[in-house]
Amino acid sequence: xxxxxxxxxxxxxxxFNAKLGIWLFLASEVMLFGALFTTYILMRIGAPDWPHGELxxxxxxxxxxxxxxxxxxxxxxxxxxVMKDFKKYKMYIGLTFLxxxxxxxxxxxxxxxxxxxxxxxxxxxxxxxxxxMTGLHGLHVIGGMIVNGYFWGxxxxxxxxxPERFTNRIEVAGLYWHFVxxxxxxxxxxxxxx
Amino acid sequence: MGSNNITQTGHAVHAVDLHLHHEEQxxxxxxxxxxxxxxxxxxxxxxSLLFLLFGFTLMMVMRWQLAYPGEPFPAMKFVLPFVVIGxxxxxxxxxxxxxxxxxxxxxxxxxxxxYFLGNGDERFPDGIMLPEYYNQLGAMHGTIMVxxxxxxxxxxxxxxxxxxxxxxxxxxxxxKLNMASYWVYFxxxxxxxxxxxxPGGSAQSGWTSYPPLSDITVxxxxxxxxxxxxxxxxxxxxxxxxxxxxxxxxLQLRAKGLTLMRFPFFVxxxxxxGFLLLLAFPPLEAAGVLQLMDRLAxxxxxxxxxxxxxxxxxxxxGGGNPLxxxxxxxFLAHPEVYVLILPAMGIVAEIITNNxxxxxxxxxxxxxxxxxxxxxxxIVWAHHMFLTGMGTAISSFFQTTTMIxxxxxxxxxxxxxxxxxxxxxRFNTPMLFALAFLPMFGIGxxxxxxxxxxxxxxxxxDTYYVIGHFHYVVAPGTIFALFxxxxxxxxxxxxxxxxxxxxxxxxWGSFVCMNVIFFPMLIQGLAGVSRRLYDGGQQYAHAQNxxxxxxxxxxxxxxMALFQLVFIINLFxxxxxxxxxxxxxxxxTTLDWSAxxxxxxxxxxxxxxxxxxxxxxxxxxxxxxxxxxxQNEPMKx
Amino acid sequence: xxxxxxxxxxxxxxxxxxIIVFVSLMGLTIVTVTVASFHLSVTTAIMVALLxxxxxxxxxxxxxxxxxxxxxxxxxxxxLTVVFFAVLMGLPLFHHANPITIK
Numbered sequence: 022x023x024x025x026x027x028x029x030x031x032x033x034x035x036x037f038n039a040k041l042g043i044w045l046f047l048a049s050e051v052m053l054f055g056a057l058f059t060t061y062i063l064m065r066i067g068a069p070d071w072p073h074g075e076l077x078x079x080x081x082x083x084x085x086x087x088x089x090x091x092x093x094x095x096x097x098x099x100x101x102x103v104m105k106d107f108k109k110y111k112m113y114i115g116l117t118f119l120x121x122x123x124x125x126x127x128x129x130x131x132x133x134x135x136x137x138x139x140x141x142x143x144x145x146x147x148x149x150x151x152x153x154m155t156g157l158h159g160l161h162v163i164g165g166m167i168v169n170g171y172f173w174g175x176x177x178x179x180x181x182x183x184p185e186r187f188t189n190r191i192e193v194a195g196l197y198w199h200f201v202x203x204x205x206x207x208x209x210x211x212x213x214x215x
Numbered sequence: 216m217g218s219n220n221i222t223q224t225g226h227a228v229h230a231v232d233l234h235l236h237h238e239e240q241x242x243x244x245x246x247x248x249x250x251x252x253x254x255x256x257x258x259x260x261x262x263s264l265l266f267l268l269f270g271f272t273l274m275m276v277m278r279w280q281l282a283y284p285g286e287p288f289p290a291m292k293f294v295l296p297f298v299v300i301g302x303x304x305x306x307x308x309x310x311x312x313x314x315x316x317x318x319x320x321x322x323x324x325x326x327x328x329x330y331f332l333g334n335g336d337e338r339f340p341d342g343i344m345l346p347e348y349y350n351q352l353g354a355m356h357g358t359i360m361v362x363x364x365x366x367x368x369x370x371x372x373x374x375x376x377x378x379x380x381x382x383x384x385x386x387x388x389x390x391k392l393n394m395a396s397y398w399v400y401f402x403x404x405x406x407x408x409x410x411x412x413x414p415g416g417s418a419q420s421g422w423t424s425y426p427p428l429s430d431i432t433v434x435x436x437x438x439x440x441x442x443x444x445x446x447x448x449x450x451x452x453x454x455x456x457x458x459x460x461x462x463x464x465x466l467q468l469r470a471k472g473l474t475l476m477r478f479p480f481f482v483x484x485x486x487x488x489g490f491l492l493l494l495a496f497p498p499l500e501a502a503g504v505l506q507l508m509d510r511l512a513x514x515x516x517x518x519x520x521x522x523x524x525x526x527x528x529x530x531x532x533g534g535g536n537p538l539x540x541x542x543x544x545x546f547l548a549h550p551e552v553y554v555l556i557l558p559a560m561g562i563v564a565e566i567i568t569n570n571x572x573x574x575x576x577x578x579x580x581x582x583x584x585x586x587x588x589x590x591x592x593x594i595v596w597a598h599h600m601f602l603t604g605m606g607t608a609i610s611s612f613f614q615t616t617t618m619i620x621x622x623x624x625x626x627x628x629x630x631x632x633x634x635x636x637x638x639x640x641r642f643n644t645p646m647l648f649a650l651a652f653l654p655m656f657g658i659g660x661x662x663x664x665x666x667x668x669x670x671x672x673x674x675x676x677d678t679y680y681v682i683g684h685f686h687y688v689v690a691p692g693t694i695f696a697l698f699x700x701x702x703x704x705x706x707x708x709x710x711x712x713x714x715x716x717x718x719x720x721x722x723w724g725s726f727v728c729m730n731v732i733f734f735p736m737l738i739q740g741l742a743g744v745s746r747r748l749y750d751g752g753q754q755y756a757h758a759q760n761x762x763x764x765x766x767x768x769x770x771x772x773x774x775m776a777l778f779q780l781v782f783i784i785n786l787f788x789x790x791x792x793x794x795x796x797x798x799x800x801x802x803x804t805t806l807d808w809s810a811x812x813x814x815x816x817x818x819x820x821x822x823x824x825x826x827x828x829x830x831x832x833x834x835x836x837x838x839x840x841x842x843x844x845x846q847n848e849p850m851k852x
Numbered sequence: 853x854x855x856x857x858x859x860x861x862x863x864x865x866x867x868x869x870x871i872i873v874f875v876s877l878m879g880l881t882i883v884t885v886t887v888a889s890f891h892l893s894v895t896t897a898i899m900v901a902l903l904x905x906x907x908x909x910x911x912x913x914x915x916x917x918x919x920x921x922x923x924x925x926x927x928x929x930x931x932l933t934v935v936f937f938a939v940l941m942g943l944p945l946f947h948h949a950n951p952i953t954i955k
Contacts, residue, residue, distance in 0.1 A: 022385040022386075022818060022819030022820075022821075022824075023385070024384075024385055024386055024388065024390070024468070025385075025467075025468065026388075026467050026468070031467050034466060034467065034923060034925050035923040035924075035925075036467070036923055036925060036926070038388045038389065038463055038467050038468075039389075040926075041462075041463045041466060041467060041925065041926070042388065042389060042392075042459050042460070042463045044926045044929060044930070045458070045459045045462055045463065045493060045929060046455070046459050048493060048494065048929055048930060048932075048933040049455050049458075049459070049493050049494065049496070049497045050497070051933050051934075051937055052494050052495075052497035052498055052933065052936065052937065052940065053497035053498070053500055053501050054501075055497075055498070055937045055940050055941060056497065056498035056500075056501035056502065056543055056546075056940060057501050057505075058941065059539075059542075059543075059940055059941050059944055059945075060501070060505060060516065060539060060543075062941070062945065063536050063539050063944060063945075063948065064516070064534070064535070064536070066945075066948060067534055067535070067536050068534050069534075078885065078888070082881065082885050085881050086878065086881065089874065089877045089878065089881065090874075092874075092877075092912060092916050093870055093871075093873075093874040093916070095916075096870050096916045097867070097870065100862070100866055100867055100870070103859075103862060104859045104862060104863065105859070141512075141513070142508060142512040142513065142514045143512060143513030143514055143515075143531065143532060144532060145532050145534065146514070146515055146516070146532065146534040146535060149508065149512075149514035149515065149516060149532075150516075152508075152512070152514075153504065153505065153508055153514070153516075157504065195916070195917075196917055199912050199913075199916045199917045200917070202912060202916075203909050203912050203913060206905055206908045206909050206912065207905050207909065209884075209905075210884055210888075210901035210902065210904070210905050211901075211905075213888075214884060214885070214888035214897075214901050215888075215894075215897060215898055215901055466925065490932070494932070494933060494936050498940060538944075538947070539944065542943075542944040542947070546940060593936050593939055594939055594943070597943065597947065600947075604951055604952040605947060605950070605951075605952060606947075606950035606951055606952050606953065607950075607952075608946075608950045609943075609946050609947050609950045612943075612946075
């Protein structure tokens with residue numbers, strides 16, 4: 022028997038299953054990063070001095086721009102599907118994936134620079150929480166890229182058979198991707214600017 | 216019940232026809248990597264029961280050291296029962312490829328595992344247990360019982376199997392995610408078990424894994440604590456996937472007409488539990504990642520500056536905060552207590568109302584209580600931390616919330632008690648277990664009150680009183696409710712009943728033994744005996760008067776194991792030889808019984824999705840003809 | 853729901869909105885980086901940076917994630933999450949600020 026409300030919204034909640042599911046998942050992600058931000062605050066309070074300007078602000082600013090850009094390409098990918106323009110969708114989701122790659126390359130340079138300068142997670146609680154939080158965020162970016170890559174590639178075949186369901190899937194993938202962007206919007210000032 | 220039954224049999228026949236057309240699936244897709252919530256529920260059930268047995272065995276081994284400190288451990292006495300019972304289970308399952316045979320083989324395998332754990336120079340030089348090994352057993356007993364035993368059984372097994380049936384859903388909202396959830400749990404369990412085999416042995420810093428101790432014991436990747444953390448990350452992920460699925464299923468897939476206030480109480484319990492898992496587990500996942508960083512990358516999240524270990528300064532940057540772990544751990548682990556107890560309350564409510572043949576007394580206040588209970592469980596956690604140098608303002612806050620949270624628990628328990636009043640009670644095995652839950656959980660709850668108040672908690676903290684308290688809640692409380700659930704839903708799962716006589720032997724034996732084991736703990740605790748003592752308190756003057764209780768408790772534990780063997784044999788014998796019964800064996804009103812066959816059809820549960828017309832517990836209505844009104848039948852005017 | 857609306861209208865309403873949000877996010881990024889170079893006092897700097905981050909975050913959540921027109925059920929879930937998020941942040945800090953005092 023088919024499971025109801027995978028495509029069409031349930032009348033009383035107004036939601037299809039996956040949309041509620043992804044929001045619940047994001048709620049748990051909020052708590053995950055919430056615990057890490059709590060850690061950040063307690064580490065900062067407990068430290069005799071907290072370093073300023075140790076990290077590369079210009080590179081991180083570029084990365085912020087890259088992620089924000091990927092957010093708009095992601096939402097445009099979904100909007101293109103709503104407007105039944107599959108070619109544009111392919112372009113936008115591809116750009117989103119590319120932005121993820123650029124973000125990770127830049128992040129990789131930053132990490133490499135720190136490690137070669139002997140600034141390791143074990144050096145101070147500042148670097149410890151910096152590496153942990155950005156690392157975990159990086160893993161989330163990789164996870165999102167796997168999903169986006171799949172929907173750019175073989176996953177997009179679904180557009181031919183079940184266009185509405187496919188549009189829903191892109192919306193859900195987009196919600197996750199925007200959340201990853203949102204986390205970075207907070208990580209950026211917290212680590213680089215303060 | 217006549218007409219109802221005829222239509223049901225009709226459905227069942229029709230269902231069998233449908234089923235036969237689906238029969239193309241391979242063995243692997245059908246039984247191993249199944250996406251059917253019923254199969255996954257059974258997978259969870261079997262795995263968690265085996266883990267419960269294993270966790271219990273660890274405790275039985277520990278209890279030898281507590282009862283007879285320094286005497287050689289008779290490993291064979293512990294191995295033999297596993298082998299014998301394994302053989303009996305294979306025998307009653309009739310030597311053919313079946314679930315029973317599989318479990319029989321697993322039991323014999325577990326005997327081999329116990330043999331491994333009961334011997335060896337790194338554990339038992341000259342047959343005498345090492346203190347480090349005692350710590351490992353204690354830490355793993357707690358972890359396995361809570362995270363691999365009770366939660367997966369209460370939520371993974373019962374939630375998965377029963378909840379979709381009770382709300383009239385064809386399956387969970389995300390079947391593949393459901394399967395992933397089970398297999399992630401499985402991997403987590405394997406990682407935990409594997410840690411016994413690495414050179415330093417498993418985690419040994421208690422199930423709470425407090426740093427700095429947990430950061431510095433057997434440091435590096437090949438320390439048991441690292442495996443514990445990796446295992447926990449898997450288990451937490453599994454719970455997260457499960458909870459997303461549960462909440463979505465309850466909200467999106469409930470049957471037509473099944474409004475929130477028509478939910479069976481069990482569904483409410485699972486729903487609230489879902490939120491607890493969803494929002495309380497991630498902070499522990501974060502804490503686990505931080506502790507992994509401490510152990511593997513040399514960070515100092517939980518290590519303060521100037522830490523001295525064995526006379527030497529520990530090489531790290533310092534600046535960390537050991538209390539942070541406690542905050543993050545208990546932010547999870549207090550709601551976790553309610554994850555353990557809420558499904559149990561749900562099961563007990565179902566069984567009591569069914570066997571008193573009366574509506575549940577105060578259904579609405581129970582529902583509001585359970586929601587409030589879930590909410591409050593997030594803001595009481597620091598009552599585990601009164602001894603951490605907590606100021607009066609913050610400690611008053613947590614004492615107040617702790618006292619407040621006892622109110623909804625009392626409301627629920629009172630409602631269940633009052634539901635009994637004036638009922639013509641059927642004393643079958645599930646009902647006996649459900650009834651025993653009430654006073655046992657009552658003792659557990661009431662002994663908790665002194666621990667929630669800072670002044671009385673200070674002398675009682677980390678004594679056997681605490682152990683007695685939470686075991687009363689979880690062992691004769693939750694586990695009794697889970698046993699009740701197994702006896703109650705067994706006819707649904709197999710179409711046969713379990714043997715009543717053996718069930719009653721199991722019940723009375725367990726009931727007596729549970730109290731023999733846990734009541735003395737309260738006495739020892741009040742005398743001031745600390746928990747986690749390798750010799751059970753022998754070297755302390757204040758413990759001398761209560762030392763004899765150690766042997767009493769140990770014998771209680773070993774005798775209880777014998778009664779669990781009765782349960783295991785009953786379970787597998789009844790699968791093959793149990794009396795065949797009608798689909799609505801207990802004459803219950805909820806959809807799981809009234810709208811499906813027993814067992815329900817694979818993939819879809821219902822021949823036709825049911826519709827709900829009224830509340831869940833309409834028993835003994837005057838003028839209704841029969842003494843129960845199923846939710847999927849309109850009531851006669 | 854969106855699938856049934858007119859494509860032109862969708863373009864006019866939504867796509868334009870996304871571009872405006874995108875431009876504001878870029879602008880706020882420049883603002884926050886510029887402000888950080890001003891050498892404000894630590895408290896002011898934290899306040900300003902978090903305020904800007906909060907505005908950016910709400911823009912992403914409201915428009916890219918469509919939270920502004922989302923259903924009640926999702927709001928309720930998120931409100932619950934925000935409450936527990938505040939508890940998780942607040943109470944350990946409260947504990948830190950209120951150590952035991954011995955007279």
